[in-house]
Amino acid sequence: MLHKSVMATTTGDAKDQGAPGRAWRRGARAAVRAIVDYALPPRCPGCGIIVGADRQFCLACWTSLHFLDGPGCSQCSVPLPTALPGGQMACGACLANPPPFTGAPAAVAYGPVARIVALRLKYGRRTGHARLMAQLMARPLAALGDGGDMLLVAVPLHRWRLWSRGFNQAALVADELARTTGVPRDHHLLLRAKSTASLRGKGRRERERIVAGAFALADDARARVAGRHVVLVDDVHASGATLRAAARVLRRSGAARVSALTWARVVPDALMTSNIFDFASLDSDISDPL
Ligand SMILES: [Zn+2]
Ligand SMILES: [Zn+2]
Numbered sequence: 001m002l003h004k005s006v007m008a009t010t011t012g013d014a015k016d017q018g019a020p021g022r023a024w025r026r027g028a029r030a031a032v033r034a035i036v037d038y039a040l041p042p043r044c045p046g047c048g049i050i051v052g053a054d055r056q057f058c059l060a061c062w063t064s065l066h067f068l069d070g071p072g073c074s075q076c077s078v079p080l081p082t083a084l085p086g087g088q089m090a091c092g093a094c095l096a097n098p099p100p101f102t103g104a105p106a107a108v109a110y111g112p113v114a115r116i117v118a119l120r121l122k123y124g125r126r127t128g129h130a131r132l133m134a135q136l137m138a139r140p141l142a143a144l145g146d147g148g149d150m151l152l153v154a155v156p157l158h159r160w161r162l163w164s165r166g167f168n169q170a171a172l173v174a175d176e177l178a179r180t181t182g183v184p185r186d187h188h189l190l191l192r193a194k195s196t197a198s199l200r201g202k203g204r205r206e207r208e209r210i211v212a213g214a215f216a217l218a219d220d221a222r223a224r225v226a227g228r229h230v231v232l233v234d235d236v237h238a239s240g241a242t243l244r245a246a247a248r249v250l251r252r253s254g255a256a257r258v259s260a261l262t263w264a265r266v267v268p269d270a271l272m273t274s275n276i277f278d279f280a281s282l283d284s285d286i287s288d289p290l
Contacts, residue, residue, distance in 0.1 A: 045120065045132055046113035055132040057113070066109040068265060069139070076240065077105045079267055099240065100247040101258045105140035106237055106265030107133070114264035118235045122169045130169065133235070133263040134176030141181060144259050145229055152178055152185035155234040155246055156215070158195040173263065174233040183231070189221040190246060199241060207241035214242070215249045226254040237262040 042054045046061030057065070072079050073091035076099050080089060090098075108114045121129040144150070154170035162168055171187050178185040193216040199207045217225065230250045232243055243260040250258045 045117050045126070045129055047116075055128065055135070061113045064111065064113050066111060067136075068106050068109055068267070072105070075099055075102060075104075077103055078265075079109075099244055100251050101232070101243065101260045103144050104237060104240065104243065104260040104262070104265075105143065106262040107136040107140060108264050110236060110238070110264040110266040118169075118263060121172070122165075122235065125166075127167070127172055130172035131176045133173050134180060137173070137177060137233075137261055137263060138181055141177060141183065141231065141261055144231060144261070147181065147183050149227065149229045149256065150183045151189075151225070151228045151230050152183055152233055153190050153230050153246075153250070154185070154187060155232055155242060156187075156190050156192040158192040160195055161192075170234045173235065177233065177261075185233075186221075186224060188218055189224055190249065191216045191218055196242075199239065204239065204241070207239055208244075211241050211245040215246045217249055217253045222253055225250060227256045229257040229259065230255045232258065232260040234260070234262045236264050236266070238266040 041050045042052070042056065043049065044051045044058040044061055045055065046057055046064075049058050051058050068077075068079055070079055071081075071089075073089065073094055075090050075094040078091050078093075080091060117129050117133065120126040121133070141147075152174045154168060154174040156162075156171075157165070157168045168187075174185045174187070177183065192214060194214055196210050196214050199210060202210065232246055232250075234243060237243060237260065240260075243262075247258040247260060
């Protein structure tokens with residue numbers, strides 16, 4: 001099955017062989033884990049029913065996910081019905097208004113299951129969901145390039161929101177991506193210079209106005225970004241206004257290339273038959289509390 005890594009269970013610690021004290025502690029840890037696993041069986045990240053392993057979707061949720069691994073726009077990665085020879089095909093929106101990034105892939109289309117996974121990380125503090133999301137984002141990350149000059153940069157929160165929430169969900173996902181792929185990440189490069197209002201329900205011009213000036217580069221960051229392929233990491237890509245604002249700052253600061261990688265992408269309904277999305281009412285600042 002596709003993306004079978006999601007079905008993987010945690011691996012055991014192969015070290016420490018021959019050390020009785022450590023072996024005892026390892027055995028004790030395994031016993032505690034077994035008790036916890038018994039008391040708290042793994043649940044599907046989408047619907048919550050009991051499943052066989054951590055970070056494993058039930059069959060219904062798994063089959064409802066729409067993986068965005070088909071042909072897409074060369075600039076914003078929105079799915080396109082067919083690929084053209086040469087692969088350099090931009091969508092109408094990018095031809096009319098070129099984005100400041102080159103490639104904005106997402107693991108899955110934004111839908112009910114993708115949404116609940118993102119919300120449970122963001123508002124439900126299910127921080128283990130960051131690992132799940134990163135597992136499924138590793139493949140679109142690899143498709144962006146060989147990784148030699150890549151730098152992962154999570155879309156930052158303003159400090160007030162960071163203090164109130166306690167963590168930045170995009171940074172947790174970037175941490176997991178860095179851990180599993182070896183691509184470095186830098187959480188001190190990009191700053192949220194101003195707190196922005198929700199983008200829900202706003203038109204394109206209004207969204208652009210709200211996020212203008214929202215991001216700035218840290219004082220000592222220009223040398224770290226120069227010549228790099230910066231991959232912005234966020235949970236949800238809806239209108240893209242937030243990602244474009246962040247990408248513009250990075251491009252102006254000397255990044256050789258900027259891409260935007262997300263867990264879920266809101267795809268216009270015309271491109272996603274049998275799925276209904278409210279394209280204008282969503283952004284990475286989704287605010288539905290659980
Ligand atoms: Zn499920
Ligand atoms: Zn496009």
